[in-house]
Amino acid sequence: SHWERLVSKSTRRNSASNKIVLVTGSAGFVGSHVALALKRRGDGVLGIDNFNRYYDVNLKHARQKLLERAGIFVVEGDINDGTLLKKLFDVVPFTHVMHLAAQAGVRYAMQNPNSYVHSNLAGFTVLLEACKSANPQPAIVWASSSSVYGLNSKVPFSEKDRTDQPASLYAATKKAGEGIAHTYNHIYGLSITALRFFTVYGPWGRPDMAYFFFTKDILKGKQITVFESPDGGSVARDFTYIDDVVKGCLGALDTAKKSTGSGGKKKGSAQFRVFNLGNTSPVPVSKLVAILEKLLKVNAKKRVLPMPRNGDVKFTHANISLAQREFGYKPTIDLETGLRKFVKWYLEFYSSGSIKKGSSSW
Ligand code: NAD
Numbered sequence: 001s002h003w004e005r006l007v008s009k010s011t012r013r014n015s016a017s018n019k020i021v022l023v024t025g026s027a028g029f030v031g032s033h034v035a036l037a038l039k040r041r042g043d044g045v046l047g048i049d050n051f052n053r054y055y056d057v058n059l060k061h062a063r064q065k066l067l068e069r070a071g072i073f074v075v076e077g078d079i080n081d082g083t084l085l086k087k088l089f090d091v092v093p094f095t096h097v098m099h100l101a102a103q104a105g106v107r108y109a110m111q112n113p114n115s116y117v118h119s120n121l122a123g124f125t126v127l128l129e130a131c132k133s134a135n136p137q138p139a140i141v142w143a144s145s146s147s148v149y150g151l152n153s154k155v156p157f158s159e160k161d162r163t164d165q166p167a168s169l170y171a172a173t174k175k176a177g178e179g180i181a182h183t184y185n186h187i188y189g190l191s192i193t194a195l196r197f198f199t200v201y202g203p204w205g206r207p208d209m210a211y212f213f214f215t216k217d218i219l220k221g222k223q224i225t226v227f228e229s230p231d232g233g234s235v236a237r238d239f240t241y242i243d244d245v246v247k248g249c250l251g252a253l254d255t256a257k258k259s260t261g262s263g264g265k266k267k268g269s270a271q272f273r274v275f276n277l278g279n280t281s282p283v284p285v286s287k288l289v290a291i292l293e294k295l296l297k298v299n300a301k302k303r304v305l306p307m308p309r310n311g312d313v314k315f316t317h318a319n320i321s322l323a324q325r326e327f328g329y330k331p332t333i334d335l336e337t338g339l340r341k342f343v344k345w346y347l348e349f350y351s352s353g354s355i356k357k358g359s360s361s362w
Pocket residue numbers: 024025026027028029030031048049050051052060077078079080099100101102103104105118119123143144145146196197198199200201206
């Protein structure tokens with residue numbers, strides 16, 4: 001069928017590559033960047049995304065268009081659709097799954113708690129079931145989150161630190177996801193790597209994140225709200241540039257061992273790994289705003305309020321020595337350099353009107 005031709009063309013790989021990767025959430029921010037990077041180096045890549053309306057779906061379609069231009073087909077579907085996943089695994093011998101589909105963001109849980117359960121718990125389990133039944137069984141690299149460290153105040157965060165105090169439903173589903181992943185490794189021999197991302201930002205980023213809507217509001221002359229910790233200290237994030245995160249994802253993928261399958265002698269011996277992927281350089285949100293003012297050449301109208309208890313934590317800071325040791329992870333882009341690239345993209349993307357016209361100007 002036409003569909004099968006698109007799938008098999010998209011998953012064709014260079015003779016030098018031995019990888020065929022299913023990228024879930026490929027119309028998302030991180031997923032689109034990772035899919036392009038894999039394709040660029042010659043791996044076979046297929047995307048899947050449900051194009052949900054959590055944020056501007058036009059932006060997702062614009063990313064999809066980029067992927068299509070690079071020869072990557074994005075299947076429009078939900079990871080909760082086990083029949084669809086089975087069909088994909090029947091058609092394509094995926095060696096890896098890069099699982100980046102999720103309900104992200106912490107505040108949305110107050111309006112739609114079920115979306116977190118749907119994508120991050122139920123959907124993840126359906127995907128793992130499909131991986132378990134697939135032949136060959138793919139190795140899985142999956143995005144957890146720095147939010148699992150929750151109210152732990154010991155910084156920098158190391159992978160062995162406590163993760164038993166989630167501050168949001170989002171964090172709770174990521175923490176539970178690590179548990180679910182561990183059981184599929186333990187019982188079924190799936191090779192699974194969890195990557196705890198720290199506030200990823202950059203071109204094609206997510207409109208629900210502060211650096212993005214601050215940019216939008218500052219340019220519009222609209223007042224922005226900067227939250228301070230109730231105890232007076234600054235709220236800070238370990239902002240990590242998208243290209244650094246993509247390198248970390250590829251490093252994790254390339255060092256992932258094969259799944260060993262269940263039943264055999266090797267049962268349970270497949271890998272289960274957890275890595276922080278951060279920048280190791282937390283920046284106060286007030287500094288983020290100052291950098292944006294400088295880059296946009298506009299003084300922001302801001303008000304400072306104490307941080308409400310809405311799921312955000314005060315501080316994030318990654319210890320990345322484990323990822324450094326395992327696959328040479330080494331972030332190189334500082335916040336000002338990365339934001340300059342974001343702002344350039346933002347101005348081009350939103351001034352060209354390219355989304356509406358569907359032109360190729362980006
Ligand atoms: P994103 O929202 O841009 O991308 C996620 C994509 O998954 C979206 O395009 C969405 O439509 C899709 N999706 C959601 N539920 C789905 C489902 N049930 N079936 C199919 N597709 C579905 O988010 P992102 O920033 O690219 O995040 C990627 C991953 O990294 C997520 O797991 C997120 O939780 C994690 N993460 C991101 C950050 C960050 O700062 N961006 C930080 C920590 C963790």
